[in-house]
Amino acid sequence: MRRLTLAAVGVAVSGVMWSAPVGAQGFPQRPVRVIVPFSTGTAADIVARHVGSRLAEVWGQGVVVENQGGAGGVIGAAAVAKALPDGHTLLMAGINQAINPSLYKDVPFDTQRDFSAIVRVALAPLAIVSHPGFAANNVPELIALAQARPGAIQYGSGGNGSITHLAVELLKSRAGINLAHIPYKGVAQMMTDVLGNQIPLACPAVASVLGNVKAGKLKALAITSARRSSVLPDVATVAEGGLRDYDVSAWNGLIAPARTPASVISKIHGDVAKIAQGKEFVDLLQAQALEIDLLRPPEFRDFLASELGKWSKLVKDSGARLD
Numbered sequence: 001m002r003r004l005t006l007a008a009v010g011v012a013v014s015g016v017m018w019s020a021p022v023g024a025q026g027f028p029q030r031p032v033r034v035i036v037p038f039s040t041g042t043a044a045d046i047v048a049r050h051v052g053s054r055l056a057e058v059w060g061q062g063v064v065v066e067n068q069g070g071a072g073g074v075i076g077a078a079a080v081a082k083a084l085p086d087g088h089t090l091l092m093a094g095i096n097q098a099i100n101p102s103l104y105k106d107v108p109f110d111t112q113r114d115f116s117a118i119v120r121v122a123l124a125p126l127a128i129v130s131h132p133g134f135a136a137n138n139v140p141e142l143i144a145l146a147q148a149r150p151g152a153i154q155y156g157s158g159g160n161g162s163i164t165h166l167a168v169e170l171l172k173s174r175a176g177i178n179l180a181h182i183p184y185k186g187v188a189q190m191m192t193d194v195l196g197n198q199i200p201l202a203c204p205a206v207a208s209v210l211g212n213v214k215a216g217k218l219k220a221l222a223i224t225s226a227r228r229s230s231v232l233p234d235v236a237t238v239a240e241g242g243l244r245d246y247d248v249s250a251w252n253g254l255i256a257p258a259r260t261p262a263s264v265i266s267k268i269h270g271d272v273a274k275i276a277q278g279k280e281f282v283d284l285l286q287a288q289a290l291e292i293d294l295l296r297p298p299e300f301r302d303f304l305a306s307e308l309g310k311w312s313k314l315v316k317d318s319g320a321r322l323d
Helices: 043-057 069-083 096-103 140-148 164-176 187-195 207-213 262-276 280-284 297-318
Strands: 032-036 063-067 089-096 115-125 129-132 154-159 181-185 219-223 249-257 290-294
Touching: 032 043, 032 069, 043 063, 043 089, 043 219, 043 249, 043 262, 043 280, 063 262, 069 089, 069 207, 089 096, 096 164, 096 249, 096 297, 115 207, 115 262, 115 297, 129 207, 129 262, 140 164, 140 219, 154 164, 154 187, 154 290, 164 297, 207 219, 249 262, 249 290, 249 297, 262 280, 262 290, 262 297, 280 290, 290 297
Parallel strands: 032 063, 032 089, 154 181
Antiparallel strands: 089 249, 115 249, 115 290, 129 219
C-alpha cells in the first residue's frame, strides 16, 4: 500500500457530546469557511455551495466555500482537523472520510476523535449500469450470469479503493460471485469504455449516467441505495434484487473540528435542517440526482462509526490497494 506523508495533526481532542441548544449567541462572528476536500463540480462542492449561499442569508455573514483537493480528500480534512474549534471552519465531508483510513497508512487525523458531526445533508446513490447489449437486465440475472461465468465478466471503476470499486466488491461479497475488476484513473474514461462496449459493467453515481440511461445508451440494472432514486424511479434497488440490507451511497455532510461547542453544533444543524426543508433546495439537489437525507448530530456520529467499520472490513477483504 502506498504511504501518505502529511504533517501530523496536533490536536488532542474528544468528540463533542450532543446536548440541547444553550445559546451560541453571536455565532457566526465572522465569515465561515466550508472546506470541500475535492474539486469543483463534485457532489460535495455542489452541496456545499447550495447550503453555503443560504446559510449566508440566514446568518448575515459570508460563507466561503474553499476547494482543497488532494490525496482522496485527506488534505482538506486535515486542514479542518487543525482549525480553531469555534464553528467558523467546517468540512463538507464525504464517503472518503470513512474509506481513507483503511486505504492510507498515515492519515493525519482520526475521524471519530478529531471531528464533531453536525448534519448529514444528502446522499448520492450509485447505479449498476451496462452497455445495452449486456445479457443481464437486473441483479438476479447478473448474479446468475456471473455464477455461470465466474471471473469472466469485467467491471470498471474510477480507481482502486474508490466507492465505484468498493460498491461492486460489496455486491460480490454478498452474492458470492466473482467479477473481474478493471481500475481506471477516473470515472470519465471508465464510462467511455462502457459506452463503447469495451467493458460491460460499471457502478458510477446516478448523476454521471442519468442522461445516457434515459437516452438508452446505457442500461441501468440496479440502484445501490436502500431506496429507489427519485430520478430513476423505475429501476429497482440491489436490495430489491435479493441482496437484503445492501445499501451503498456516496454521502455529504458537515463536520467540524472536535471541541466545537455543542451550542454552535446545534445552531448549524438547526439552520441547515430548515434550509433542507425548502422545496427549491430539494429540487436543486434532485436535479443533480442527490437525495436529501438529514441526520442529526448523534445520528450522524453513529453513522460515521458504522461507515468506518463497514469500509474497513471491505477494504481488507477485497485487498484494495492504491495505485
